Amino acid sequence: MPKAFLHMVSGVKQGLNVPIPADAPLVIGRKRGDLLLDDPLISGRHCQVSYRDGRYYLKDLGSTNGTAVDGRMVRETQLRPGAELTIGSCRAILYVGDEAPEESDGIARPNASQLDLAWLLDEELVELPGSPEKTRNPADVIGQDLRLPPGLNAMIEVVAGQDAGRVFRFARGNISVGRRQGEVPLSDVEVSRNHAVIEVFGREMIFLRDLGSTNGTYHNGRRVVVSRLSDGDTVGVGKTVMRLSVTR
Numbered sequence: 001m002p003k004a005f006l007h008m009v010s011g012v013k014q015g016l017n018v019p020i021p022a023d024a025p026l027v028i029g030r031k032r033g034d035l036l037l038d039d040p041l042i043s044g045r046h047c048q049v050s051y052r053d054g055r056y057y058l059k060d061l062g063s064t065n066g067t068a069v070d071g072r073m074v075r076e077t078q079l080r081p082g083a084e085l086t087i088g089s090c091r092a093i094l095y096v097g098d099e100a101p102e103e104s105d106g107i108a109r110p111n112a113s114q115l116d117l118a119w120l121l122d123e124e125l126v127e128l129p130g131s132p133e134k135t136r137n138p139a140d141v142i143g144q145d146l147r148l149p150p151g152l153n154a155m156i157e158v159v160a161g162q163d164a165g166r167v168f169r170f171a172r173g174n175i176s177v178g179r180r181q182g183e184v185p186l187s188d189v190e191v192s193r194n195h196a197v198i199e200v201f202g203r204e205m206i207f208l209r210d211l212g213s214t215n216g217t218y219h220n221g222r223r224v225v226v227s228r229l230s231d232g233d234t235v236g237v238g239k240t241v242m243r244l245s246v247t248r
Contacts, residue, residue: 011090
C-alpha cells in the first residue's frame with residue numbers, strides 16, 4: 001500500500017495530517033472513530049476512508065448532514081489522489097505517495113517520493129489512536145505554513161500575461177497566488193485577491209487548489225478545483241499563465 005494521509009485544510013483540525021491505515025478503515029466522527037472532529041454538523045460516527053484492492057474509498061455511515069467529495073454528496077465512492085472531502089464544516093484532501101520500484105541488486109531502496117513522504121511522516125504526521133508512538137500535539141504538526149521538503153527547489157515563472165518574465169521561488173512548501181498579494185502577487189485584474197494555492201509535500205506530491213476564485217484556476221489548460229502538478233506543468237489564473245519548475 002502506498003503511503004497516504006488526509007490533510008485537513010479547514011475546520012477544527014486545520015493543518016492536521018492523518019495517516020490512512022492499510023488494514024482497517026479510518027473512521028471519522030464527532031464522538032466515535034479514529035479521527036474525532038468536534039463539529040456540531042458532524043454525526044457521532046460520520047464516515048470512513050478505507051483501502052482495498054489498490055484503491056481508496058469513502059463511505060458515509062448514515063450521517064445526518066452527509067459527506068461530499070469534490071463538492072458532490074455521496075454515499076460511497078472511490079477516491080482519487082487529491083480528492084477533497086467535505087465533512088460538516090471541515091475539509092480534507094487525500095494525498096497518496098508512490099511505491100518504490102525494485103532495484104536490480106535486489107535491495108529495495110526508497111525513491112524520491114518515498115523519501116519526501118518519509119520526511120513528512122517523521123516531522124509532521126500525527127499517529128492514530130492505538131499506535132505505539134506517542135500522539136503529537138496538534139500544535140506540533142503543520143499548520144498554514146508548510147515546510148519545503150529538504151533538498152527540493154521549486155519556482156514558478158510567469159510565461160504569459162501582464163507579469164510575464166517574473167519568477168517566484170518557493171521559500172516554503174505552500175505559496176498563495178493572488179491579485180497584488182500572497183507569495184505570488186500578480187497585477188492581472190482578472191485574478192482574485194485569494195485565487196489559488198500550491199502545496200508541495202514532495203517532488204511527486206505537488207497540488208494546486210483553487211480558493212473559490214471568480215474566474216477559476218487552470219492546470220495545463222483545464223479548469224480544476226484540485227489537481228496534482230508535475231515539473232513543467234502550467235497554471236492559469238485570469239489572463240496569466242505560469243510554469244512550474246521543480247529540481248533537486
